[in-house]
Amino acid sequence: MSATNSLPLSLKASPRLRLPAGKHIGLALALLYLTLLILAAIAPHLLAHGNPYGIAPREAFTAPGWQHPLGTDQSGRDMWTRLIFGARNSLVIGIGSILLALSVALSLAIPGAFGGAVAEQCVKWIFEILFSFPAVVLALLLTAIFSSGTFPLIVAVGIGAAPGYGRMLFGQFLTIRHAGFIEAARSLGHSPAHILRRHLVPNAFRPLLIAGAMGVGQTIIWASSLSFLGLGAPPPAAEWGTMLAMGRDYIAEAWWITFFPGVAIVLTMLATTTLGRFLKNHFETSSS
């Protein structure tokens, strides 16, 4: 039934033409969501009225309805307002930790791939050590030192995510280490710094951009799972993971306290993944 699919590659329509229209709808939705998210992070007052910390005990545990579209939490705070005001925290944590992760990954992968055999083995071992240390364990140890808060959370997630990206970049650098254009640059007598700047960084930029776009959603999930354990911003804070964690105690009576922060996290992840995939497709078809 799929005989047409097993044609040799050269007989196929080019991938650019095969991009289905559905992908663009997905991309449009993703961009719309991300725009709203960034707007919420910069100017939350435009999207939600009221105070995310204002307590109204009489309205506690109101189910979603006209007054409160997403319901209220155990202290009567409006969930929608809190979600909107929480966007900034979550985005800062997500972007901060992905930047940290990528810079740690780069500073391990570059010397590992271009610093000779000893450096290569050392870097492999460092990855091995970091991999055997799950991010949550690292985060637990880090929060034991710094106590809980946003900054240790970024550090923990960033370092926890670094080996994954590091190994990916390392693998890519290893394959281009002996590529013709590198050899050519070397035989022209260019310095390693020059090769790094003119050839490696531009080559690594695209995978980094893609990994970064896809990674933000992932790091937001990691961070929220840590703040769910009580390692992030302490309870009254409008932060998605913390809000979700608070709802856990009331799950039998008030599902919306837990449900909606989770939806926000999942949507963010889906939007960034869609964007990342689009970038990947775009770069891959335009470079071939």
Place this chain on the structure above:
Amino acid sequence: MISFPNSGFVFLKKLMIRVGGACLVLFAAATLTFITLHLAPGDPVTAILGGSANPTPETIREIREEYGLDQPLMVQYALHIWHVLSGHLGASFSQHMPVTDVLWQQAPPTLKLMLSSLVLAWVFAVLSVTLSARKPFFDSAFSSLETFFAGLPQFWIGIILLWLFAYQLGLLPPAGTHGFSSLILPSLSLAIPLGGFLAQVMRESFKTTLDQPFVLTARARGLSDNAVRFRHVLRHALLPGVSLSTWAVGALVGNAVAVEFIFSRQGVGRQLFLAVSMHDMPLVTGIILFISVVYILASFLADILYVIVDPRIQEARA
């Protein structure tokens, strides 16, 4: 390029590097825990006393001496490493029993949880990829589903499953460690994102394999579509999944912390969380060493599986 006389030696060298790496991982784990727990604010004496009524300076000094906490830092570190090397993990400060006993008690539930979620995730990934890749409608539907699954946070699925199956439908127990029924929800909450993730990676390689000439040959021999998929293509799609499973084991231990919390399961993850918050150094060290050993074993196992799935690797690696 055949170099048979050499291959035994090269293999030995690879093995040495591997074992060296494993030792290094364990050493680093022991060192990192020591450093962090000493940098952490708070006094282990409080953990040992378990918050009992105001201790006199006399008792505090006695306890410091008993646990070797009055020694200089370097001596403590050397002792710590020596104890780890000789397998004496000591007694837990907070549980007042040997660390090995705590591990014996807490490790089986976690291992069971990890194994069952790994199996579930693999079953999902293999079926979803093999049955849907490159089929007109199913391909995009299932690949969206996989992306969606891969992005779900474990703790959130856990809570939603708990709400739905335990509180609304009352089908499964909301908490507990014993019995099969208490294993279902926690394993599902770990397996769903992992399965989605594995499937995404396997789908890529499944599709590239479908373009290979030997697939065309198999079809030309008159094999049915499913036979081609399961017997010829699947094997190639397994490879990235196998190598990612090592990483997955590490991630599962971490994610088990939250899941064990939600379902109030006994387990290493929950215990680690409690031990860190109580500055129970021997227990933290024991659990982290245990996790590292599991990770090392998993990566050995993945290497062996890799060779079984793809015999070409053996020649390339030797």
